[in-house]
Amino acid sequence: MCTSIFIATKDNKHLLARTMDFSYPLGASPLYIPRNHTWSSDSDHKSWQNSLGFLGTGEQLEDNYFVSDGVNEAGISVAELYLPGEVVYQKEIDPAKLxxxxxxxxxxxxxxxxxxxxLKKQLETINLVNQPVPELGFITPLHWIxxxxxxxxxxxxxTETxxxxxxxxxxxxxxxxxxxxHIQNLRNYLNVQPMQFAPVEFGDYEAQAFSQGTGTSGLPGGYTPPERFVRAAFFKEKIDxxxxxxxxxxxxxxxLETVSIPKGIVVKQTGEEDYSQFISIMCNESQTLYYKDYASNGITKVSMTExxxxxxxxxxxxxxxxPVYKKAN
Incomplete structure (x- = not known):
């Protein structure tokens, strides 16, 4: 699970934000991966050296780092989310590809x-191999924004080769x-709007709303991916x-609070609880990462300084x- 949104501000800042909804305890934190960082792919054990530094959210797993999102010094931000049942990975490595x-x-x-x-030009050189995360023991079915x-x-x-x-x-x-x-599904919600619906007459009776919010009464309220997509799209579009x-x-x-999952609300048949372990927000212009953990209302901020x-x-x-509290007395 997980939800991501991309928003802009009046002064032309662009922010990619996401919830990390997962049952396995990740223990993730903000981290910085430096320029010239060398790492090895477990697919073919080839060594790679990054040319760009980046801030991300992740953790160290043995000799490598597992990163779920981040922003680099070129102003590119990425978040990976689950796409179960749809992904098609390759069975073998391809010596002619990455x-x-x-x-x-x-x-x-x-x-x-x-x-x-x-990135678009280089995609045809990428080969994603159907192999698990070694430390976790399962294959992650991913797509990326x-x-x-x-x-x-x-x-x-x-979803194809x-x-x-x-x-x-x-x-x-x-x-x-x-x-x-998901984009086509939005056509089912043309009736949803911020504006209050007008009263309606039934014979001599004029039915008026109990209170405010009738325009949003058609919004779905569950935590399935389609429901979260619709809510996120509506709130992102209509918020000031x-x-x-x-x-x-x-x-x-x-x-993202409208799609964040509290513990105990989404439970797998195995008994494991999916919940929003953290929210991360990346600004492409300032190359800043903001991190909010499930356990706290505080925000950790890290910027790409010289x-x-x-x-x-x-x-x-x-x-x-x-939890963070500001005492008033």
Whole structure:
């Protein structure tokens, strides 16, 4: 599960935000992967050296780092989400291509891609191999939303041998089905609006609303991917536009709160609880990452400073996972 949105502010800042909905305890934190960071793909054990530094959300798993989202110094931000039942990975490595296990693809994008056009040109050279995350023991069925500082948003979905590069006119992504299905499904919600419905006459009786909010009565309320997609698309489209980055962060949090999953509400047949472990927000212009943990109302902020860019080692930032209160007396 997971929901992502891409929003703009009046002063032309662009922010990619996402919930991380998962049952397996991730223990993720904000981290910085430096320029020239060397890592090895578990698919063919080839060594890679990133050319770009980036901020992300993730954790160290043995010798490598597992990253779920991030923003690089070129202003490219990415979030990976689940697409179960739809993905098609390749059974074997291809010596003529760049081979990655699915969860490694985001590391390559953030560490090496300067623009969406560059990414599109290189997609045909990518081979995603049907192999699990070694430390987790399962294959992650992923798709990716990638955005830039020009306000462009695309989705990559591996549903055939060739990776599909899709322009995303709605700037929202959730999970299965594929992006095209979700976009077409929005046609079922043309009646949803912020404006209150007018009274309606039934004979001599004029029925008036009990209270405000009748225009939103058609919004779906569950946590399936289609329902979350519709809610996120509606709130993103109708919320008052943020003036600047700070307001944009608050807008993103307020939108994603409408799709965030509390513990105990979505339970698998195995008894495991899917819940929104964290929300992360990336600004493409300032190259800043904002992290909000499930356990706290506080926000951890990390920016791409010159000092950070000159660092040669991976840096993991600590997160205070306790509630934050401002005492008034």
């Amino acid at each position: 081979n990655f296990r699915p969860h490694e693809f985001i590391m390559w994008i953030l560490g090496n891609v300067h623009s969406l056009d560059e 990638i955005t830039d500082a020009n306000g462009r948003s695309v989705v990559i979905e591996p 060739t990776l599909h590069f899709k322009e995303n006119p709605v700037n929202v992504m959730t999970n299965t089905p594929t992006l095209e299905w 536009e943020a003036a600047n980055e700070d307001e944009g962060v608050m807008n993103a949090l307020n939108i 000092e950070l860019l000159n660092q040669t080692d991976v840096k993991i930032f600590s997160v205070d996972r306790t």
